[in-house]
Each structure stands twice: as C-alpha cells, then as structure tokens.
Amino acid sequence: MEVVILDDAERVGPVGADAVAQHVRRNPEAVLGLATGSSPLRVYQELAARVRRGELSLARCRAFLLDEYVGLPADHPESYHAVIRRELVDRLDLDDSRVLGPAGLAEDLAAACADYELAIAEAGGIDVQLLGIGTDGHIAFNEPGSSLASRTRIKTLTAQTRRDNARFFGGDPEAVPHHCLTQGVGTILQAGHLVMVALGQAKAEAVHHMVEGAVSAMWPASALQMHPHVTVILDPAAASRLQLADYYREAWAAKPDWQEF
Numbered sequence: 371m372e373v374v375i376l377d378d379a380e381r382v383g384p385v386g387a388d389a390v391a392q393h394v395r396r397n398p399e400a401v402l403g404l405a406t407g408s409s410p411l412r413v414y415q416e417l418a419a420r421v422r423r424g425e426l427s428l429a430r431c432r433a434f435l436l437d438e439y440v441g442l443p444a445d446h447p448e449s450y451h452a453v454i455r456r457e458l459v460d461r462l463d464l465d466d467s468r469v470l471g472p473a474g475l476a477e478d479l480a481a482a483c484a485d486y487e488l489a490i491a492e493a494g495g496i497d498v499q500l501l502g503i504g505t506d507g508h509i510a511f512n513e514p515g516s517s518l519a520s521r522t523r524i525k526t527l528t529a530q531t532r533r534d535n536a537r538f539f540g541g542d543p544e545a546v547p548h549h550c551l552t553q554g555v556g557t558i559l560q561a562g563h564l565v566m567v568a569l570g571q572a573k574a575e576a577v578h579h580m581v582e583g584a585v586s587a588m589w590p591a592s593a594l595q596m597h598p599h600v601t602v603i604l605d606p607a608a609a610s611r612l613q614l615a616d617y618y619r620e621a622w623a624a625k626p627d628w629q630e631f
C-alpha cells in the first residue's frame with residue numbers, strides 16, 4: 371500500500387489524476403471504476419481539465435460505478451449515475467453510454483446485481499478503481515459487517531451513513547434511501563489498481579483502521595491491505611492518526627521519478 375500524505379490539498383487533484391492517467395496512457399481503452407462522494411471531486415476536476423487542454427482522452431474508456439441508491443428515479447439529481455454525469459462525465463470526452471452503474475430501479479434487484487458483475491467481467495475487469503471512505507470505514511456502500519468476499523448485492527445503509535449523506539438530501543436523513551446496490555468488497559478487490567482519496571479530520575479514524583488496523587469486516591476498508599496495488603491519497607487531517615506517517619512521507623519524498631503509481 372502506497373500512502374501519500376499531501377501537505378497541500380490542492381495537490382490531491384493532480385496526484386490522483388496522474389494515478390488514473392497512467393492507466394489510460396498504457397491502454398486508451400482502460401476500464402475505469404468511478405466513485406461518488408466529495409473525496410474524488412478534485413481528481414475529477416483535474417481529469418476534466420486535462421481532457422479540455424487536450425492532454426488526455428477518455429473517449430475509448432469504459433466506466434463502472436461503485437454503487438447506486440435503490441429506488442431513486444434515474445433523473446433524480448442525487449442518483450449516483452446523475453451525480454457522476456454532472457461532476458465528471460459531462461466534462462469529459464467520454465460518452466455517457468459507456469458508463470454503467472448498478473440498476474437501482476430494477477424490478478429484480480438480485481438479477482440486476484448478477485448482471486452488473488457479468489458486465490464488469492465482460493469488460494475485462496476494472497483497471498483502476500477510485501475510492502472514497504465513509505466515516506465508519508465503508509467502501510462503496512459496504513457497511514461494517516460486510517463480507518470481505520462479498521459481490522455486488524443489496525445493502526441497508528447504516529443510520530450513520532444516512533446522516534452523513536443527508537447533506538445531499540436537504541439535510542434530512544429520512545430522505546436518504548435505506549437501501550443501495552453496491553459492488554462487494556470482493557468485487558472491488560478484483561480491480562487492478564485501487565486509488566483511495568480521503569480528506570479531513572472526520573476520516574482520520576477510518577483511515578487509521580484501513581491502513582494500520584487489523585483486517586476486519588468491522589472496518590471494510592481494511593480489506594485493501596489484502597490488495598497488491600493500492601494508492602492512498604490523504605491530506606494531513608485524514609492522516610493525523612497514522613502511526614507511520616513520517617515513514618510514508620519519507621517514502622513519498624524519496625520516490626524515484628521513474629517509478630509510477
């Protein structure tokens with residue numbers, strides 16, 4: 371796990387975009403995994419800026435979302451597909467038809483989950499997966515207690531997550547759907563490269579458990595310790611509970627120019 375602690379939050383965008391862009395440089399048809407939430411927004415802004423300047427093209431990429439609320443109409447502004455379209459896809463040269471998310475409106479949700487797994491597999495798997503982390507250590511919507519081998523399925527959101535996400539629903543936790551479809555921890559662990567962004571003091575405890583705690587379903591993000599290629603991008607507040615922070619800083623400062631993410 372490469373832990374990158376950036377002193378300047380402005381650097382989160384370029385560093386995260388570099389991590390994604392290296393895959394597209396190697397393979398213009400790279401399969402991207404996209405995350406919602408505020409954490410990856412700077413990365414998305416930077417990717418969009420590079421596309422605008424003609425430095426990067428995602429036109430031949432395909433993308434898969436991590437998760438989706440159950441029951442929100444497709445045109446609801448907070449459905450995750452709508453969020454990703456607004457925050458990222460509309461600003462790229464990537465056609466929205468190349469972006470797929472779990473079908474939270476499907477009549478048969480279990481079949482929709484199985485179809486989603488199949489679609490990812492048929493695309494050849496995800497090359498680079500962006501991730502954020504919940505204050506309770508969830509990744510995608512894999513809440514504490516999630517099987518670390520889980521696949522895409524329906525989950526019930528915790529009261530904490532609904533409180534955290536209420537800011538997108540007029541401040542009312544009751545307006546946040548109770549259920550979601552989410553890639554499982556096992557699904558996420560199959561992506562080739564995981565790029566996690568965590569910012570702010572509220573994430574410090576979860577980041578500590580993810581990077582330095584015991585691997586446990588109580589902190590689903592700790593499963594990232596089992597993946598051979600993970601980049602964790604943090605600001606100083608999110609990194610404030612890391613015991614080995616000095617070492618991570620030294621390793622990043624001494625990283626050879628030739629070494630990619």
Ligand code: GLP
Pocket residue numbers: 405406407408409410436437501502503504505508509510511531535
């Ligand atoms: C939601 C998403 C997660 C995201 C988390 C943190 O629960 N399902 O994928 O990581 O929010 O969001 P934020 O980055 O806004 O703190």
